Amino acid sequence: MKIEVLAILFMLVVGFSGCISTETPTMSHTSPENTTTQQLTTTKLDxxxxxxxxxxxxxxxxxxxxxxxxxxxxxxxxxxxxxxxxxxxxxxxxxxxxxxxxxxxxxxxxxxxxxxxxxxxxxxxxxxxxxxxxxxxxxxxxxxxxxxxxxxxxxxxxxxxxxxxxxxxxxxxxxxxxxxxxxxxxxxxxxxxxxxxxxxxxxxxxxxxxxxx
Structure with a gap:
C-alpha cells in the first residue's frame, strides 16, 4: 500500500514538473527581445x-x-x-x-x-x-x-x-x-x-x- 502511494506521488511530481517545463518556451517566445527582432525585419517602402x-x-x-x-x-x-x-x-x-x-x-x-x-x-x-x-x-x-x-x-x-x-x-x-x-x-x-x-x-x-x- 505504501509503495502504491509513493508511486502516485512520484507521478504527480513528475507531471507537475512537466507542466512547468512546457510553459517556459511560450514565455520566451513573447519576450520583448523577440518582439523587437520582428520589428527590425519589417520592411517598408522608402x-x-x-x-x-x-x-x-x-x-x-x-x-x-x-x-x-x-x-x-x-x-x-x-x-x-x-x-x-x-x-x-x-x-x-x-x-x-x-x-x-x-x-x-x-x-x-x-x-x-x-x-x-x-x-x-x-x-x-x-x-x-x-x-x-x-x-x-x-x-x-x-x-x-x-x-x-x-x-x-x-x-x-x-x-x-x-x-x-x-x-x-x-x-x-x-x-x-x-x-x-x-x-x-x-x-x-x-x-x-x-x-x-x-x-x-x-x-x-x-x-x-x-x-x-
Whole structure:
C-alpha cells in the first residue's frame, strides 16, 4: 500500500514538473527581445520611381517617398527651348543644336543638377538629348534621366562667314531666351578648318567643326 502511494506521488511530481517545463518556451517566445527582432525585419517602402511623360520630354528618377510629390511637380513643368545654330560660307557650312531647360521654382529642401552641373536660377543649357538629372537631398544624390523629344519652342540662329575674316576667336552673336544668354563664337582651327560653338555661363555647351576640304 505504501509503495502504491509513493508511486502516485512520484507521478504527480513528475507531471507537475512537466507542466512547468512546457510553459517556459511560450514565455520566451513573447519576450520583448523577440518582439523587437520582428520589428527590425519589417520592411517598408522608402523610395519611389517618379515618371513624367509628355510630348516634349520624358523623365525617370528614383527619389525618397517624402519628396516624391515635390519632385514630380518640379519635373512635370519644365519648359524646353530648342536652339538650332548654323554657320555657312556661301551655301555650305555646319550646325548644331542646344537646349535651354527652364524649371519652376526649386524647393529649398533640394538642389537640382543637370549633366552634373548645378541648375542656376532654375535654368540650364545642354546639347545632350538625354541629359542626366540629379536631385540632391539630405546629403545624398538621386540620379535619373531626361529624354528630350520634340520641344514646342524653337529658335534658329544662322550666320554667314568669310573664312578670311575669322580670327582666333570671333563672336557671331548672342541669343536671348528664357532668361539666359547664349553666346555664339567661331574660331579658326586650321588652314582650312573652323569650328562654331556656343557658350553659356562661361562654359562651352555645344559646337561643331567644319572642314573646307
Amino acid at each position: 523610395k519611389i520611381w517618379v515618371y513624367v511623360n509628355n510630348s516634349e520630354y520624358n523623365v525617370t528618377i528614383l527619389v525618397p517617398v517624402n519628396i516624391a510629390k515635390e519632385v514630380e511637380e518640379l519635373l512635370a513643368n519644365i519648359i524646353i527651348e530648342q536652339i538650332d545654330i548654323a554657320a555657312k560660307e556661301g551655301y555650305s557650312g555646319a550646325g548644331f543644336r542646344v537646349y535651354v531647360l527652364k524649371f519652376p521654382k526649386v524647393p529649398e529642401s533640394i538642389k537640382l543638377r543637370v549633366d552634373f552641373s548645378p541648375v542656376l536660377n532654375g535654368t540650364i543649357v545642354t546639347s545632350n538629348t538625354i541629359p542626366s538629372i540629379g536631385i540632391v537631398y539630405d546629403g545624398k544624390v538621386y540620379s535619373g534621366n531626361i529624354t528630350i523629344k520634340k520641344p514646342l519652342r524653337k529658335t534658329k540662329a544662322d550666320y554667314q562667314l568669310k573664312f578670311s575674316e575669322i580670327k582666333n576667336r570671333t563672336r557671331l552673336g548672342t541669343i536671348f531666351t528664357l532668361g539666359v544668354e547664349v553666346e555664339v563664337f567661331v574660331e579658326k582651327t586650321g588652314d582650312n578648318e573652323w569650328k562654331i560653338f556656343a557658350v553659356w555661363n562661361n562654359e562651352t555647351v555645344g559646337g561643331i567643326y567644319y572642314s573646307r576640304g
